[in-house]
Structure formats: C-alpha cells, structure tokens
Amino acid sequence: MNAADGMSGAAIRVEGLRKSYGERTAVRGLDLAVASGRICGLIGPDGAGKTTTMRIICGLLRPDAGVARVLGRDSAREPRAVREHLGYMPQRFSLYPDLTVAENLRFFADLFGVPASERVRREAELMEFSRLGPFRKRRAGQLSGGMKQKLALSCTLIHTPEVLVLDEPTTGVDPVSRREFWRILRELAGRGLALLVSTPYMDEAGLCDEVVLMHEGRAIARGTPDEVAAAFPRRLLEVRGAGLPAALAILTASPRRGVKVHRYGDRLHVVHDDAAQTAEVARLLAGAGVELHPVAPGIEDAFVELMTAPAGGEATP
Amino acid sequence: MSGEAAVFARRLTRRFGDFTAVESLDLEVAGGEIFGFLGANGAGKTTAIRMLCGLLPPSGGEARVAGCRVGRDTGALKRRIGYMSQRFSLYEDLTVLENLEFFGGVYGLGRAELAARADELLPRLGLDAERGRLTGSLPLGYKQRLSLGCALAHRPRVLFLDEPTGGVDPVARRGFWDLIYEQAADGVTVFVTTHYMDEAEYCGRVSIMVQGRIVALDTPSGLKDRTGGADMQDVFLRLVDA
Numbered sequence: 001m002n003a004a005d006g007m008s009g010a011a012i013r014v015e016g017l018r019k020s021y022g023e024r025t026a027v028r029g030l031d032l033a034v035a036s037g038r039i040c041g042l043i044g045p046d047g048a049g050k051t052t053t054m055r056i057i058c059g060l061l062r063p064d065a066g067v068a069r070v071l072g073r074d075s076a077r078e079p080r081a082v083r084e085h086l087g088y089m090p091q092r093f094s095l096y097p098d099l100t101v102a103e104n105l106r107f108f109a110d111l112f113g114v115p116a117s118e119r120v121r122r123e124a125e126l127m128e129f130s131r132l133g134p135f136r137k138r139r140a141g142q143l144s145g146g147m148k149q150k151l152a153l154s155c156t157l158i159h160t161p162e163v164l165v166l167d168e169p170t171t172g173v174d175p176v177s178r179r180e181f182w183r184i185l186r187e188l189a190g191r192g193l194a195l196l197v198s199t200p201y202m203d204e205a206g207l208c209d210e211v212v213l214m215h216e217g218r219a220i221a222r223g224t225p226d227e228v229a230a231a232f233p234r235r236l237l238e239v240r241g242a243g244l245p246a247a248l249a250i251l252t253a254s255p256r257r258g259v260k261v262h263r264y265g266d267r268l269h270v271v272h273d274d275a276a277q278t279a280e281v282a283r284l285l286a287g288a289g290v291e292l293h294p295v296a297p298g299i300e301d302a303f304v305e306l307m308t309a310p311a312g313g314e315a316t317p
Numbered sequence: 318m319s320g321e322a323a324v325f326a327r328r329l330t331r332r333f334g335d336f337t338a339v340e341s342l343d344l345e346v347a348g349g350e351i352f353g354f355l356g357a358n359g360a361g362k363t364t365a366i367r368m369l370c371g372l373l374p375p376s377g378g379e380a381r382v383a384g385c386r387v388g389r390d391t392g393a394l395k396r397r398i399g400y401m402s403q404r405f406s407l408y409e410d411l412t413v414l415e416n417l418e419f420f421g422g423v424y425g426l427g428r429a430e431l432a433a434r435a436d437e438l439l440p441r442l443g444l445d446a447e448r449g450r451l452t453g454s455l456p457l458g459y460k461q462r463l464s465l466g467c468a469l470a471h472r473p474r475v476l477f478l479d480e481p482t483g484g485v486d487p488v489a490r491r492g493f494w495d496l497i498y499e500q501a502a503d504g505v506t507v508f509v510t511t512h513y514m515d516e517a518e519y520c521g522r523v524s525i526m527v528q529g530r531i532v533a534l535d536t537p538s539g540l541k542d543r544t545g546g547a548d549m550q551d552v553f554l555r556l557v558d559a
Contacts, residue, residue: 177358265522
C-alpha cells in the first residue's frame with residue numbers, strides 16, 4: 001500500500017467542503033481526514049449531508065467550495081485518477097439479479113479493466129474472504145440481504161482500491177450479517193485500506209476508529225467513539241423496576257430545571273448536571289419501587305445533546 | 318387471562334413444503350404492551366407477522382389478534398390492526414390532511430368521522446400546523462409521524478411497526494417513541510419488528526427468534542442481566558450464537 005498524501009498519511013482529506021442544491025444546502029463547511037488503515041464513521045440521520053460528501057469524495061459531484069482529495073489527488077479535477085484507487089459502494093448498489101455471484105464479479109472486473117492475468121486470483125481471493133465461495137453459482141437475486149451486501153462489497157473491491165467509501169452498507173441488514181460485514185471491513189483496514197463508512201445508526205459508531213457526527217451539513221463532533229461519548233457533559237441516571245410508571249409520573253409532575261427524562265421500554269434515563277441533582281432525583285423517587293444506577297453515556301446521548309444545544313462551535317475533544 | 322391477550326399464539330406453525338418457517342410459536346402480549354419481535358433474516362419473523370396480520374393462513378396451532386381468530390375472522394382482523402413500515406407509502410403530492418383522510422377512508426371511516434379523527438390526531442402528532450402542506454415537502458421526521466397517523470386513523474387495537482424509525486435523527490426518534498408510549502397508554506398494543514437493536518431498547522418486552530422458534534423472551538433489562546450482554550445488540554448476538 002503506498003503511503004498517501006505525503007507526510008500526513010491521510011488517504012482521504014476534505015477541507016471546507018460546501019454544496020447546495022438550489023435553495024437547499026446539503027454540506028456547509030466540512031473538514032475530514034481518514035488515514036490508511038483506519039475506519040472513519042460518518043454518522044448522522046438522513047439528510048445530514050453524508051451521501052453528498054461521499055459523492056464529492058468519489059468525484060461524482062462537484063463541490064461549490066472546498067476540496068476533496070483522495071491519495072493527494074483532487075476528486076473534482078481528476079475524477080478518473082481518483083476512481084482508479086477508490087471503491088465506492090452507494091446505498092443502492094446495482095447487482096445484476098439474473099447473473100450469478102461469479103458472473104457479477106466478472107462483470108465488474110471487466111468494467112474496471114482488471115487484467116485477465118489477475119482476474120482469477122482476485123476472484124478467488126474475494127470469494128474466500130467474503131465467504132461467498134459456496135454460493136458462487138447462485139443468482140444474485142436469490143441471495144439474502146447480508147450476502148448481497150457482501151457481494152456488492154466484493155464488486156467494489158475488484159480493482160484492489162486503496163480507499164473505500166461505503167454509503168450506509170448495513171441499512172436493512174440483520175445484526176448477524178452486520179457483524180460479519182464489519183468483520184470484513186476491519187480486515188480490510190488491517191490490510192491498510194482507508195475506509196469511510198456512513199451509517200444512521202449510532203450503535204455502529206463503536207466499530208469505527210474515529211467518527212464524525214454529522215447534522216445539517218456540519219460536523220457537530222469528532223474523535224474516537226469513546227472521546228465523542230465522553231464529550232457528553234452531563235450525568236445519566238438509569239431508573240429501573242416495577243415502579244417505573246410511578247417514577248415517570250413523579251418526575252413529570254415535578255420538572256426540575258436542567259433535568260430531562262427519556263423513556264425507554266423498561267427504564268428511564270434521567271439526564272442531569274451534578275451530584276446535588278442526582279441526590280434530588282433519588283429523594284423524589286425514594287419509595288417509588290425503582291432502582292437507580294448511574295450509567296455511562298453513549299454516542300446517541302452525545303448526539304442528542306449536541307443537536308439540541310444552542311448553535312456554536314464543533315465539539316472536538 | 319389468555320383470552321384477554323391482544324396478541325395470542327399457541328403452537329402456531331407454518332410450513333412451506335418440507336420447510337418449517339415457524340415452529341410451534343407461543344406468545345402472549347397484553348393490551349397496551351410494546352413488544353419487540355426480533356430475529357435474524359430467515360428466522361421466521363416475517364412469516365409469523367404475516368400470519369398474525371391475516372395475510373397467510375397457519376398450517377397448525379392457533380392465534381388470536383385483537384380478539385379475532387387468525388385464519389378465520391380475516392376481514393375483522395384487518396380492520397382492527399394498523400401497520401407502518403419504514404418504507405412508508407404516503408402520497409407525496411397530497412397534503413398531510415389528505416393523506417390522513419385517504420388512509421382513514423380506505424378503512425371505511427365516514428367524512429364526519431375522518432374530520433374528527435384528524436382534529437384529534439394532528440395536534441397529538443405535532444402536525445396541526447402542517448395539515449395543508451404537501452407531504453413531499455416535509456422533513457423525514459414529519460413524514461414518519463404522518464405515517465404513524467395514517468396507520469392509527471381507523472383506531473386499530475394492535476399496531477404493527479416495521480423498523481419504524483430507520484434513518485431519522487435521534488431527537489426525532491425519541492419524539493416518535495413518546496408518541497408510541499402515548500398510544501400504548503391508551504391501550505393500543507404495539508408490535509415492533511426491527512433489525513436495529515437500538516429500536517429494541519424502546520420496547521417493554523422483546524422476543525428473539527432463531528430458526529423458527531422463540532429462544533428468549535423478556536424485558537430488555539432482563540435479557541441483559543441473563544446473558545451478560547451490555548446492550549441489545551450484544552444480547553442478540555449471544556443468543557443467536559448459543
């Protein structure tokens with residue numbers, strides 16, 4: 001794997017990226033860097049600007065301002081050169097349902113001009129590591145959702161790219177297949193690829209080396225998953241037990257400044273600021289038939305807090 | 318008590334030729350419960366749901382949903398359940414109110430009834446100010462709440478949700494679940510299927526299906542305690558691997 005982007009080691013580098021579609025601004029000033037061997041998660045809801053960012057990085061869309069570089073090359077100026085070293089898996093990757101697994105791979109090998117001498121070895125390698133070997137004669141249309149995603153990924157990898165851009169690859173895939181898919185992504189990073197992966201699901205953040213939380217075209221936080229979760233500046237108390245409805249009624253009836261209650265199926269999360277408030281919540285709920293435990297905040301807690309915080313600078317731990 | 322359950326199944330089975338997709342499913346979900354029905358692809362979840370919605374006759378066993386016998390009272394069953402999927406099918410070129418009226422109308426609600434139901438639902442869904450807006454111009458979170466409204470227009474007793482909050486931001490997601498909790502408090506039973514374990518965290522009880530059978534059924538906290546899983550994703554993988 002040749003070291004990209006000179007000394008900095010960033011295989012993907014995005015600076016000051018902006019893009020509007022008419023009146024609607026999709027990306028408003030985004031910076032991003034992904035080094036070889038790392039998985040960066042672009043995490044945010046639909047409409048946050050994830051797909052636009054990825055399409056600009058892949059040279060499919062020109063930014064209004066800013067620059068995206070892949071292995072040191074400007075994606076807007078040299079899209080072909082960039083695409084030679086980059087694999088892009090869009091949200092709806094087009095496999096040919098009537099072609100078999102092996103035929104789909106061969107088709108993409110043709111498309112990317114993989115030399116005949118390399119093709120057989122490359123196919124065998126991809127079958128092996130995607131564990132699709134036993135299904136090579138099955139039509140793509142008859143694969144499960146998880147296997148389709150693995151085949152799409154294999155097609156994306158056919159030309160041995162050094163940079164992978166995957167747009168919500170696990171949407172609609174069950175947890176077992178998702179684990180398998182992430183295992184493969186981790187293996188690719190281990191071979192030195194730089195991976196940018198988008199997901200609307202906060203629980204996938206923990207699988208990335210670093211994450212960028214995106215909301216309305218901006219990065220609202222970035223860092224390792226632990227750093228981002230730790231940026232949640234407040235305390236969380238989990239409330240569990242048979243008296244949950246009573247506890248919810250008590251907390252709703254006596255709202256306290258700065259104390260927020262989030263309901264989950266069989267428990268509550270009480271967000272608050274300090275030890276005095278912890279004690280007060282405990283006092284209010286004494287005798288309600290519930291247990292209280294402090295819990296560590298997750299990425300989602302941080303995301304909600306940052307989204308609802310007054311507009312300001314990006315949180316960079 | 319079992320006669321009172323909103324969703325009840327005993328030894329419910331569905332075979333396709335030699336293949337048993339759902340094997341002797343036992344389930345009892347009370348009125349007003351929020352129940353998560355989880356499983357990997359091919360575990361038999363979809364087949365089970367299709368039976369419970371009256372879309373597929375069982376090969377064996379029995380089930381009752383909202384007081385209707387599955388496979389027998391199919392017409393009445395369909396009027397007593399609501400269904401909302403992540404891939405909601407709203408008409409983008411109709412207004413918010415028109416969508417609600419359309420879906421209510423499909424279920425046979427009359428004009429006056431539709432108007433009254435819209436006046437009741439739209440404020441609760443936080444969509445009152447948007448009633449004249451074209452649906453296509455709404456943000457995703459709003460469309461999702463409208464879809465919920467359309468599924469609720471005919472006052473179903475059991476509401477089936479399929480990955481209801483896919484793709485929305487976590488604030489919108491929490492707001493959506495608050496609406497679901499309100500419905501549950503009114504006695505609506507909510508039956509949720511999802512691949513996303515962070516959605517499962519919002520359910521009161523969850524079941525996990527593996528190869529046609531339910532292998533675990535408890536509260537999310539109970540399952541975490543029992544399996545030692547840190548979150549539902551972890552719990553799910555441990556149970557499926559076991």
